[in-house]
Amino acid sequence: MSDVARLAGVSHQTVSRVLHESPSVREETRERVLAAMKTLDYRPNSAARALVTGRTRTIGVISFDTTLHGPASTLLGIERAAHEADYFIIIVSLRSFTRESVLGALERLRDQGVDGIVVIAPHETAVAALHDLPPRPPVVVAEAGPDTLSVVEVDHFDGATQATRHLLELGHPTVWHIAGPADWLEAQRRVAGWESALRAAGAPVPPPLVGDWSARSGHELARALLDRADLTAVFVANDNMALGLLRAVHERGRSVPGELSVVGFDDVPEAAYFTPPLTTVRQDFDEVGRRSLDVLLREIEHGAPLLARVTVPAELIVRRSSGPPPAGKGR
C-alpha cells in the first residue's frame, strides 16, 4: 500500500480512501492512485484488514454429510447468497452428531474468526449442544434448531400432512409410514404431521417403521411391511428410502400404484425418473440456504440475536407412484 502511495505521490491513507470509495478524494488524485494500483498490481491484504476491523467477511457453515442432497443444496444456496453479499464460506463437516463434535466445530470456526455461523445439523444431540452459546459470533440454524437461536426450516409437519392427506383422499383406509432416524428432528416432525393427518381423518395410526434415510434401509424395512395384506399406501420420509421400497415392491412382483401407493419426501432431481415416477414432497433447500444467510447477515449487522423463525413451505408433487387403492380395499 505504501508503494502505491509513493508512486501516486499521496499518503497511504489516501490510498485507503480510494479503496473505500470515500467521497472526499479529488477525482484527479483518485485516478492517479488507481493507476498506481494497477501498475503495481496491488491487492489489499485481507489479513491486515481483518486484524484492524475485527471482521473477516467470512461465514462458517457446519454441516453433517454434505454428500446428501439436502445439506448439499442448502450449502449451495448459502454459498450463492454469500457470494452475492461478498462473503466467503468456510465449511466444516461433522463426522458425528455428538455434542463434542458440534461444539468443537463451533470453536474451531470461532477461533478462525468467522463473522457468523450457519449450522445444518437437524439432530437432537446437535441441537441440544447449541444451547448457551456465547453471543459472538452469531449463529443461525438451518433445518430445525433450539429456540435460543434463529432458525430457518422447511415446514416438515405440513409437508407430511399434505402427503398423508393426498393418500387418504385417494381413498386409502390408512397410510403407513417409514420414518427417518428417531433422533433427527425433521424425521420427528414428519412423523407428527403424518400422524396428525391420520387422526384428523379418523384413520387408524399404524406403528411407524424407522429407517436411516438410505435406500438400503428403505429396501429392508419394506420387506417386513409388504407381508401385510391390508397395506395399500406408504408415506416414506425421504426419496432414497422410497427408492429402496420401490425396489422391494418390484422384487415381490407387486405394482405401484396399482397395488400400493408410495409418496416420498425431498423431491431429489431423480425422483421423476424412478419406476414409477415418485409422488413426493418438494423441499426448497436452496431457499432455506438463502434465507439462513439472510438472517445471519442481519444478525451480524444488528450485533445481537434476532431469534427469527423462518418457515419455508413444502410442496406436494404428485407423480405416478400414488393412486387409488385396489378395488375392495378402499374405505
Place this chain on the structure above:
Amino acid sequence: MSDVARLAGVSHQTVSRVLHESPSVREETRERVLAAMKTLDYRPNSAARALVTGRTRTIGVISFDTTLHGPASTLLGIERAAHEADYFIIIVSLRSFTRESVLGALERLRDQGVDGIVVIAPHETAVAALHDLPPRPPVVVAEAGPDTLSVVEVDHFDGATQATRHLLELGHPTVWHIAGPADWLEAQRRVAGWESALRAAGAPVPPPLVGDWSARSGHELARALLDRADLTAVFVANDNMALGLLRAVHERGRSVPGELSVVGFDDVPEAAYFTPPLTTVRQDFDEVGRRSLDVLLREIEHGAPLLARVTVPAELIVRRSSGPPPAGKGR
C-alpha cells in the same frame, strides 16, 4: 496476549513460545502461562498470525455444482483431509464454466489469502483458463486438468473400457454409448475408452449420443435409441442418465437385462436400488479429494509446482442390469 503475559508474569514472547510448544520454555513457566490462558479464555487471533506469517491455513476449493454426487464427494474428501491437517476449506462454487468465471473465482480466493487452491472443474473451457496462472498460490486440479498443473483424477478411460469389455464379453455384438456433454473432459475420456474397447474387439462403433448428465436427458435420448432393432447393450456415461434410460425402457415395456443391457458410471449410493440394480463403474471420489489435498499440501510446503499426476483406479461393479443378449442377437 499481553494480558496473558502480564497475568503469568512473563513477556508476550514467552506466551507465543508456549503457544508454539517451543522446547525452550521451562515446564514451570509453561504451566503458569497455560493457566493464565485458561483463566482469561485467551484465543490466538488468526488474522494477526496470518498477517505476520503470510499463511492463513486456509485452502480454497473451486467447484461447479456441489449438489452433484461427484463434486460433493470429492469436496467432502478434501474437507476431511484438510481438517486432519488443520486447514480450513473455503468454497467457491461456479455458476458457469466460462473463463471469466473460473479466473474470477481464482482471483477472489487469492485475494482472500488462501494458501492453496483445488479446482474441481473437469470442463474444457475451465481447464483452458487454468493455463498460465501465477505461481502463487499453488493450484491442484481434481478430475482432469491442464498439464501445467498437478492433476488428480479417476481413470475414466479404463473405467469405460472395463464397462464396454464387460458387455462385449457377455456376447453383445456391440455397445452403444450415451455420453456426457462434449466439453466435459471426463465425458471425452469415457467416450475414448468405450471406443477403444470396441475397436480392440473388432466391434462396430456406433455414433455416441450426447446427454447433459441428467436423468431427464438420459430419458430423452433413450427414446430415440430404443427404436433400433439391433440395440442390445448401452454404456451410459453416468448413473443419472442411466436411470433416465431405465425409465424409458420400462415405459416401452422392454426388460433389462433380458432385452437390453445397461451399464452406468459413478456408482451413486442409490444405483444398487434402481430397477434393476445397476451395473456401473465406481469412482472413488473420496480418494480423489484426499489425494488432491495431499498433493496441494506438498506443493505449499515445497513452494513450487510438483506437476504430480495421480490416477485413481475405477472399478466395475456388476449388478443386474447387464446380461447376455437375447437369443439370436449375440455374435
Place this chain on the structure above:
DNA sequence: CCGGGCGATGTGAACGCTAACATCGCGCCC
C-alpha cells in the same frame, strides 16, 4: 479583512502476533 468552516490530505498509533536478536544467569572446562 479576518475568523469559521469545509474539503482534501497527511500523521501517528494501534490491531495481535512472530522473527530476530539481545540479555542474563549458571554450570563447566581448562
Place this chain on the structure above:
DNA sequence: GGGCGCGATGTTAGCGTTCACATCGCCCGG
C-alpha cells in the same frame, strides 16, 4: 577462577491495514 556456551527469557521491530485526529488551503460571510 575466568571465559564459554547454552538454556531461558526479554526487547524491538514490523507485518498492512484502518481509525482518530491534525493540518492546510481556500472560500465565504459579516
